Amino acid sequence: MKKVLWLYEGEDNVPLPQIQAVEEKIGVHVEVRSLGEDFSSENLEQVLILGSSFSWHRERLLEFALQRSINPLQVRFFPWQEVQRIFPTTASKLLEHFLVETLKRRESYPAQVVKLLPERKVLVLPRPEKALQEVFSRFGIPVYSPQPPFLVERDGVNFVLSGESFHEKVGSVVLFPEWQEEPPLRIPMEVEETGKILPLARFRNLLSQKKFREKTVVFVVPPQSHSLKDWEEVFALARDLSRSQKAKIWVLAEEIMVAAPQFERLYRETRSEGALFEKTKISTIVLQPTLDMQGLWVEFETERDRYHQRFRADWVVYVPKRSPLPFGASSWWRGDAPIEVFFDLENPNLPRFSTSLQGVFIASQFDEEYFLELAQTVDTYLTQGKIAVSDCTSVEEEKCVLCLTCLRTCPWKAIEIEGKSKRKRAHINWEQCHLCGICMAFCPASAIGVNSLYPEDFFMITTTGSGEK
Amino acid sequence: MRIASVGCDRQGFPALLRFLETFPEYRMDVTAVPCLGTVHESMMLHILEDGYQLLLLAGCPLDSCFNQKGSEFAFRKAQRVNALLTEAGIPKRVACAFVTADKIGEIKRVLESIVSGQKGEEP
Amino acid sequence: MIVGERKPVTEIIDNLKGYRKVLVLACGTCVTVCMSGGEKEAQELASLLRLKGFQAQAQTVERQCEKEFNLQLQTGICACEAVVSLACGIGVQVLADCFPRVPVFPGLNTTFMGAPVEQGIWEERCSGCGECLVHLFGNVCPITRCAKSLLNGPCGGSRGGKCEVKPERDCAWQLIYDRMKSQGKLESLLEVQPPKNWSFSRYGGQRKMIREDVKL
């Protein structure tokens, strides 16, 4: 007879009568234990954890499954603590309902939780400074940076570098991107000739030499620039120029960045100084030189009310678009999807330096402390490794139409296109996959299946009686 | 009205439970998904077909979604579904609330704004 | 790839007045890839119709432009009163040819032949003029991408590399000019392009290709 194990957290009273009822109803043997106690995991049909939804998010369930080496799909969690309080009268009924449902839909997948430890080696590009190497060696992480040409390919959580003479496996890649800076908008020759349009950096140097009293200065900030620094500088410049020199300031951007500490304030200050912020599609801004070649006609359409703006500017300052790939990376990187750069402000839920490619880190500064922080991050990644679930996702060969939507939308770049010529199919690299299921939601052919740890086809907690508020 | 709600197991789901706990006057059916990004249009419509007037999606705040874009995707899909529903003249809606487990006020705000007529899709 | 946009739901519903049992038929090729007529969209439309009180089912055909695939649906289709086809105009017609008695309604507006430029954005690239000349224009097709289809462009309205008809659209001739310049082939733009022979295009009436060697 199959066994179901109830593990409960805290001193919650477990409704034994209901359990007996369930036992009879669906003929299972239910064992009740407190989380602390240990148990044998042989012929377990189901492990049911009763606890609080706060403490039992998926990562923890996975770890639990890992420790006990149980198929993660057999581990189900029920937020018993909350449910008891929310539905005091019907809680146990709900629990029963949940168990019945869970046991009903028992197709067992051979899913397995695996702890993946990447190779304890790191590839640094371009060739690292001594200082960095030392810092890494302090953590006992050997640094590789072979002479190009060579090729980097992903292999599970690891990266394989191959050149003529060598074939090396590293667990992590650190990039110091060499930003190729390019203007965010098309600059016709005659506009260039005026010399009135220039990147932020060059403008900085001008500040001391030129007067901007009553002048019109336009800042153009492309969407790609996630860099807080740029925004901070633009805000500051805009504020100071309009305050001290009564300059007329325009800031044209697709998104105005206020989502960082202090920025809300900076933004408001700058506006109160009279600087104008306009949202517009950068690509549609049109520049033309004035007759005297002493300024530029700036033309754009506001996003708000599609109003056509045209005015004369004395200076147009752009934050350069930064290409996310480091120096010639495309030549050595044979990745399925390009690397995107995330700056620290981007997402507090991701470790610093991290990119959308697991194990690839991006760094931009060159001082000891920074290196230390970087090395720590990489070290934690390499030592903690990643908990992955095998055989939990599937791509239905005959349904997949190779539209590449998954490849483009996967936030973890876990999708690979495998196979040759016509037989190509999308394939999910489970070592990289975080089981978020976004690809599944996007796949227009519904070819992707994710047997995630929660059921989606029935409601987990169903209010009994009247749903009326 | 009958409300169904889906929460991402990182933030949304705990928040929903916490919400039901603190505001017993609200009642809704709750389920959890790994990430709001999993919820797609036909799934939303399927849920609404089960006789709910409102589907509430609760997930991580847009800029700190663990899966980087999941919440945003869900938000856009919800908007699309709402557009379809309005077009077809079906009086059902999908609403989004971007919350952390301790910021449940947002859920209340969204629900109220729905109840009081105007759609509260925007976070 | 053929790109289509879903018709307004209201229009589809109006078309279906008087029918109850409806089959929504997706097509598994182009329109799936451009996310307007695939299984997902079919499911979506089906549930919308159900919410509107129809008995709607959704199904998918590999390619609705192939009789063989359509005919496999015999039973399913004959069981319903009307079909909404989410395939391109071609699929709708072939499907109707296969089941002349069943009323078939288009669920998409077939818009153009194009390519995805990035996730969620598709752009027209070819208008099937029947006589490809792109190599003369740095592989940017002026017939498709210039509002006036100029072969000796650009017209006087090009400013800042944008089209005067729609400022968010690139001026095809700016692209051509830049591309040819970068290839150092500007002089080839200097020769006068003779009037194009449109007889190979749709203006010559319905087109047909016959390959005797592969016929049965």
Add this chain to the structure above:
Amino acid sequence: MSFLESVLQRGIFAVTAEVGPPKGTERSVIEKKCLQLRDYVDAVNITDNQTAIVRLSSFASCLIARECGVEPVMQMVCRDRNRIALQSDFLGACALGIENFLCLTGDHQSMGNHPQAKNVFDIDSVQLLSILNDMKEKKIFQCGETLKGEVKAFLGAGENPFADPVEFRVYRLAKKVSAGARFVQTQAVFDVEMFARFMEEVRKMGLHEKTHILAGVIPVKSPQALRYMQNEVPGLSIPASLLERMERTKDPKEEGVRICVEIIEKLKTIEGVRGVHIMAIAWESIVPEIVQRSNLYPRPRKEVG
């Protein structure tokens, strides 16, 4: 030889003007405008549904103009007619003694009052030029068949030196010349320096020898009109200084005329400019004054008969 052609050949600084046919059938409108212009210009362009707004046809208007003793320049655009219609209209016009033709691509219909219309653009202005030129020189239609009778025609083209990609404009002009443009009327010049740069390129390629270039000018009535052009008319370069002048002045009309005359004076001095084309749309009455004040009056007399 058309009068305009002879004027240009004699090396006289030519003056042409523009008349837009009415949105209706009153020929009096055209007559009135023509009579105003008659003694002050060498020829008058009759626009062909300009800005894609339906008007009395260019062909008919040309005939009316001739009856008023004004030499017409028949504009032909490729937007509304395919190669067949264009060729037949051309023949008809020749048969009726119209001698000057200006081949244009034509504004996109989305600019006009029938945005839903299907455009033709079967051929473009350069192709139209070469077709008409072949009909004139080789006596053949575009299809290669021969045509009978002689074709007296003075073919011209328009060009906009100010639109992007600017560097390419002069080459496009060269194409038009090689396609058979004997005279060229440019987009209105406000930005004389830019135009001078353009002409420099033109001279480098010796185009000014091969064709007669008439620079376009527009007298503006008001600062509003100027700003409108600046914002709405694509490919017009209008210096800020002009705008300021128009805004500052008490009497905008007078100022507009003054600006126009100044520009003409400057244009006269640019080598290779053989005349001006005054586009006083809806303000034809001002042309005589402009012509006089820029010392282009009196005009050479038409030899009788």
